[in-house]
Amino acid sequence: ALSSDGGCGGARLVSRMLRSVLLCLLLRGAASWAAGRASALRMGGQTLPLKLYNTLTRAKDPFLLREPGKASFYSCGPTVYDFAHVGNFRAFLTYDVFKRWLSKGHDVDVTHILNLTDIDDKILVRMQEEGVGLIELTRKYEALFKEDLYALNVEMPTKMPRATDHMDDIIDMIQVLIDRGYAYATETGSVYFEVRKQKGYGKLSRLRMESIQDGASEGGGISEGAEEDEKRDSKDFALWKAKKDTDGDVSWDAPWGSGRPGWHIECSAMARAFLGPTMDVHAGGIDLIFPHHENEIAQSEAANGQPFCNCWMHNGFVNIDGEKMSKSLGNFRTLRDVCKDATAIRAFRLFVVTSQYRSPLNFNEEGLKAAASAIKRLDKLVANLEACKSEASEGAYTDPDVERLVAECSASFREAMDDDLNTPRAYAALFKLVKGVEGGLKAARKEEKEYSAAAARLALEAIQSADEVFGFFYDPPASWIKKKATAGASSADEDAALEVSSLPQSVQELIVNRTNAKTSKDYAEADRLRDELLSLGFAVKDAKGGEIQVTRVQA
Numbered sequence: 001a002l003s004s005d006g007g008c009g010g011a012r013l014v015s016r017m018l019r020s021v022l023l024c025l026l027l028r029g030a031a032s033w034a035a036g037r038a039s040a041l042r043m044g045g046q047t048l049p050l051k052l053y054n055t056l057t058r059a060k061d062p063f064l065l066r067e068p069g070k071a072s073f074y075s076c077g078p079t080v081y082d083f084a085h086v087g088n089f090r091a092f093l094t095y096d097v098f099k100r101w102l103s104k105g106h107d108v109d110v111t112h113i114l115n116l117t118d119i120d121d122k123i124l125v126r127m128q129e130e131g132v133g134l135i136e137l138t139r140k141y142e143a144l145f146k147e148d149l150y151a152l153n154v155e156m157p158t159k160m161p162r163a164t165d166h167m168d169d170i171i172d173m174i175q176v177l178i179d180r181g182y183a184y185a186t187e188t189g190s191v192y193f194e195v196r197k198q199k200g201y202g203k204l205s206r207l208r209m210e211s212i213q214d215g216a217s218e219g220g221g222i223s224e225g226a227e228e229d230e231k232r233d234s235k236d237f238a239l240w241k242a243k244k245d246t247d248g249d250v251s252w253d254a255p256w257g258s259g260r261p262g263w264h265i266e267c268s269a270m271a272r273a274f275l276g277p278t279m280d281v282h283a284g285g286i287d288l289i290f291p292h293h294e295n296e297i298a299q300s301e302a303a304n305g306q307p308f309c310n311c312w313m314h315n316g317f318v319n320i321d322g323e324k325m326s327k328s329l330g331n332f333r334t335l336r337d338v339c340k341d342a343t344a345i346r347a348f349r350l351f352v353v354t355s356q357y358r359s360p361l362n363f364n365e366e367g368l369k370a371a372a373s374a375i376k377r378l379d380k381l382v383a384n385l386e387a388c389k390s391e392a393s394e395g396a397y398t399d400p401d402v403e404r405l406v407a408e409c410s411a412s413f414r415e416a417m418d419d420d421l422n423t424p425r426a427y428a429a430l431f432k433l434v435k436g437v438e439g440g441l442k443a444a445r446k447e448e449k450e451y452s453a454a455a456a457r458l459a460l461e462a463i464q465s466a467d468e469v470f471g472f473f474y475d476p477p478a479s480w481i482k483k484k485a486t487a488g489a490s491s492a493d494e495d496a497a498l499e500v501s502s503l504p505q506s507v508q509e510l511i512v513n514r515t516n517a518k519t520s521k522d523y524a525e526a527d528r529l530r531d532e533l534l535s536l537g538f539a540v541k542d543a544k545g546g547e548i549q550v551t552r553v554q555a
Helices: 008-042 086-106 121-130 134-151 163-179 225-230 263-275 286-304 342-353 365-389 402-418 423-446 453-470 478-490 505-519 523-535
Strands: 046-054 059-065 070-075 109-114 183-185 191-193 237-242 259-261 279-285 309-315 318-320 538-542 548-552
Touching: 046 086, 046 309, 046 402, 059 279, 059 309, 070 086, 070 263, 086 109, 086 279, 086 309, 086 318, 086 342, 086 402, 086 453, 109 263, 121 134, 121 523, 134 478, 163 183, 163 191, 163 237, 163 259, 163 263, 163 286, 191 286, 237 263, 237 286, 259 263, 263 279, 263 286, 279 286, 286 309, 342 365, 342 478, 365 423, 365 453, 402 423, 402 453, 423 453, 505 523, 505 538, 505 548, 523 538
Parallel strands: 070 109, 070 279, 279 309
Antiparallel strands: 046 059, 183 191, 191 237, 237 259, 538 548
């Protein structure tokens, strides 16, 4: 009830209650982290000087290894039904730098698992649109994804398991959850995780059960009506989806019925198969915190009876014109769209890895051009130093600042990287060294002397040491550049915008339905309609001012 002073007392009471709830959720996350830390220390774990922002605790925590000198790391990979876009690659580049820093900066042996989602609702839709089988579709985009990783100089994960190769692990884990009373099978052959049975659900996302929309735990708040009817609670999420007629021959036999796994259980089962019940760090985009990662925690801890993960890392979105880049919004660009040559793809890597990984990154041509200029400047300096390091002539110019600069910049680089992978500060430290050495080379030329070979070697070693983490100096695969050029030439006649009114009526209706879905924020439906248009040979993009641009592509 409101107080007699017009409601202020009631408002204060509500405020205190909300603070109490938030504190409770905070303590849940802290308690989970503390339990994992205590377990790791009992096992003789190692605490590194590195601090990482842990989504679970909402704080920069000292990074703890359960086993000294070894890190277990899982990161969410792509759903292989289409090209990954540049927003997706921010995650893969961020966690490449993280791995490199653990390995090169702290001499840690990293076991990295990056999963491939090769069975999913979107995959089934695309199969029907293209008239191809599961393996034909997913292997095609898996290969293209790996080509893009190589082009970006991403160090390959220890393993890249496919969900379809671990169906036994998935089924076994679901059976454990049923046996322990956390999941239930329905008459149709589906299996659901009973969310209310898992204490602490919401500790990662800080969501209270009462605030979760019906169906949201499935992903994006979307559930089919028939599925909702068979759940004990609308917030329960699917571990196994009973086979439907529209699934074709894509199904697996399980004790409760033929079907296929839900998205969330795939990661939990593969993580357990390769890393055991508890891992050191799990990473992904910020959009995966809920429901995907929250559900991973729930089902993994229910099945294993142990903390699932000690540290959760999440990278921010890539935005275009202030909006998140995504396929459903029609504003995405692929790596092959934006990188025209070898310098451009190296520049894209620099542009992404030198940003603060947790903050939104605004993708724009100006940023890429600046990154390309930086790449050329670095290449020029390294070439000059390479030429100097082997020429030990008498009377060479001895740079009075290089030794101090190397020591200062190397220390600043390490300090920045150990502070939650602060790559902007680390990059600034590198460029302080670059500017200083460029000044030394200029002074040597002014005095008409050779630059000291010893100074050149010292500077080169420092720059190359930083690059072991950043990964700027490399030659992108010639085969990737050639494929990109060929694809660009063949599609040049497809770029012209089409008049919507000139398109077939059925296509116009799809475009209108997609626009309506976006307006009502039904992004999954907008995504589906966009894919349907692509299958018919039409690409739809949203331009400024609400204008719709339609171009023809190869169906």
